[in-house]
Amino acid sequence: MSVRRVVFDAVGTLIFARPDVATAYHSIGRRHGSRLSREQIAANFRKAFREAENRDRTGEGSCRTSEAAEEDRWRRIVADVLPDVSSHEECFAELFEHFGLTESWACFEEVQLALDQLRIRGFELAIASNFDTRLHPVCDGLAPLAEIRQRVVSSEVGFRKPSRSFYDALLDEIGAAPDEVLMVGDDLENDVRGAESAGIRAVLIHRREGSPPAGVAFVKSLLELETVL
Numbered sequence: 001m002s003v004r005r006v007v008f009d010a011v012g013t014l015i016f017a018r019p020d021v022a023t024a025y026h027s028i029g030r031r032h033g034s035r036l037s038r039e040q041i042a043a044n045f046r047k048a049f050r051e052a053e054n055r056d057r058t059g060e061g062s063c064r065t066s067e068a069a070e071e072d073r074w075r076r077i078v079a080d081v082l083p084d085v086s087s088h089e090e091c092f093a094e095l096f097e098h099f100g101l102t103e104s105w106a107c108f109e110e111v112q113l114a115l116d117q118l119r120i121r122g123f124e125l126a127i128a129s130n131f132d133t134r135l136h137p138v139c140d141g142l143a144p145l146a147e148i149r150q151r152v153v154s155s156e157v158g159f160r161k162p163s164r165s166f167y168d169a170l171l172d173e174i175g176a177a178p179d180e181v182l183m184v185g186d187d188l189e190n191d192v193r194g195a196e197s198a199g200i201r202a203v204l205i206h207r208r209e210g211s212p213p214a215g216v217a218f219v220k221s222l223l224e225l226e227t228v229l
Contacts, residue, residue: 003201005176006118007152009161009185010129013205014145015138017099018106021045025081028094033086041081048080056160057189063163070132070155071096100134102141112144126150128170128183130160130190150174161187162194171198 008014017024022042026034029041036044052073056063065073078092085091098104115125125148129135132155139145150173154160157169171178178199185191186205195202 002180003182004122004124005126005174005181006123007126007128007170007174007181007183009183009187009191010127010131010135010139012186013184013191014111014127015105015107015142017104024098024104025078025095028098029082029085029091032082032091032094034082034084034091036082036084044081045077048077051080052077057162063160063166064158065154065160066158067132067155100137102138105138105142107142107144115144115148124150124174126152126170126174128152128161128166130154132156161190162197164194164197167195167198167200171200 011017019027022038022045025041025045026036026038029036034041056065056073074096075088075092078095079088082088082091118125127135127139127145127148127150129151131153133153135151135153139148139151152166152170152173154166157166157173159165159169161167171181174181179201181195181200183191183195183200183202184205185195185202188204192202192204
């Protein structure tokens with residue numbers, strides 16, 4: 001292989017919400033009149049997010065997106081997660097703003113070392129994410145990610161992962177052939193199978209409940225990268 005670019009998913013791979021999503025929804029929801037427990041909200045979010053992913057992949061648009069579409073997508077998710085708030089629009093606006101703030105996110109502790117080691121080895125780094133333009137200020141405010149200037153965001157290229165069109169746009173954006181790129185992510189469908197559909201090699205990061213601690217999982221995946229690269 002002639003891999004020279006390592007491309008990372010963002011949420012769940014490099015960064016995580018702080019506080020976690022359920023806690024943020026619970027806190028902000030209460031300010032808007034919700035009386036749901038954090039546990040109820042966590043269950044609602046899992047269901048709403050899963051349904052949104054299914055709609056994205058199987059609907060008429062087939063992974064097509066835009067800034068407006070992403071905002072509508074999250075508006076619908078918030079309404080499904082917090083059906084008892086006094087004003088859905090005001091609650092959505094606060095949550096949407098919250099998750100666009102750098103301070104609402106943090107890098108996993110091993111990310112800085114991992115990225116530094118890849119740079120030392122001469123690899124160019126990029127981010128490929130099913131986010132929207134809020135990702136840019138988030139990354140700019142997180143030291144390990146601020147130097148990664150190539151960020152391919154679904155709302156900007158018009159397609160979400162795992163669409164082949166997203167990965168074609170990724171290759172165009174970073175100016176690389178499929179065999180020169182390695183995709184690293186925590187989602188089997190979006191990050192691995194999607195990348196492979198475009199001829200890109202991929203490595204799955206295991207950060208799910210019941211898997212090894214995040215740092216161990218990430219380092220293990222980097223060791224796997226050594227064998228690939």
